[in-house]
Amino acid sequence: MTAMLGWYHEGGPIMLLILLIGVSGLGILIERAYVIVVRSKTDARAFIDSVIRLVHTGKIDDAIKHCAASTAALSDIGLLILRSRSRDENSLHNIANTASLAILPRLTRRLPYLPTFAVVSVLLGLLGTMIESRRALLARVSDSTSVAAGIGHALVPTAFGLAVAAILALGRGYLVNQSDSIAEAIREFSARLVNALLDRPDVRLGHR
Numbered sequence: 001m002t003a004m005l006g007w008y009h010e011g012g013p014i015m016l017l018i019l020l021i022g023v024s025g026l027g028i029l030i031e032r033a034y035v036i037v038v039r040s041k042t043d044a045r046a047f048i049d050s051v052i053r054l055v056h057t058g059k060i061d062d063a064i065k066h067c068a069a070s071t072a073a074l075s076d077i078g079l080l081i082l083r084s085r086s087r088d089e090n091s092l093h094n095i096a097n098t099a100s101l102a103i104l105p106r107l108t109r110r111l112p113y114l115p116t117f118a119v120v121s122v123l124l125g126l127l128g129t130m131i132e133s134r135r136a137l138l139a140r141v142s143d144s145t146s147v148a149a150g151i152g153h154a155l156v157p158t159a160f161g162l163a164v165a166a167i168l169a170l171g172r173g174y175l176v177n178q179s180d181s182i183a184e185a186i187r188e189f190s191a192r193l194v195n196a197l198l199d200r201p202d203v204r205l206g207h208r
Helices: 002-010 014-040 044-056 060-068 073-083 089-108 113-138 144-154 156-197
Strands: none
Touching: 014 089, 014 113, 014 156, 044 060, 044 073, 044 156, 060 073, 073 089, 073 156, 089 156, 113 144, 113 156, 144 156
């Protein structure tokens, strides 16, 4: 721990700015992970098949209860469509599309901040390296070894900025992948649920 603190202090004052950006980005990652992975994600295949099965057997109220018991994004789509009690195809498609427009943005909210945070952390790291390098070169030192040590310390902000950027980029990539899979499941569920309410044969996507 002492070594880490020493390494941190070697980078100079700009390390605090990079740390603040990293903490802010990490906060977004944790909050989005809770919303996307914990609350919004579920076993999409099992959930969709169970709701479609209930609708095809005429158990609309049971399908509504099944959706209401879940916090997943799929359940919100199901509730909005099923509670409309409509059997008009155009109306059902409009409800499904409107519901998607309302629900999908919740998944990606604040994720666009993360690439900006990653870029800024790298730029601040480079700026810190330039400042500390200049300080090391202008300092009155007795030998070249001290200059080399100063240059070595000057590289710390860049290394720290790159580490923060890598964490934010990896976290964002994972969350975007998870939100995309939920969006695909929502589109499938909407189409199959509308067909089920119109008493059309169910086509299980991806089934062979």
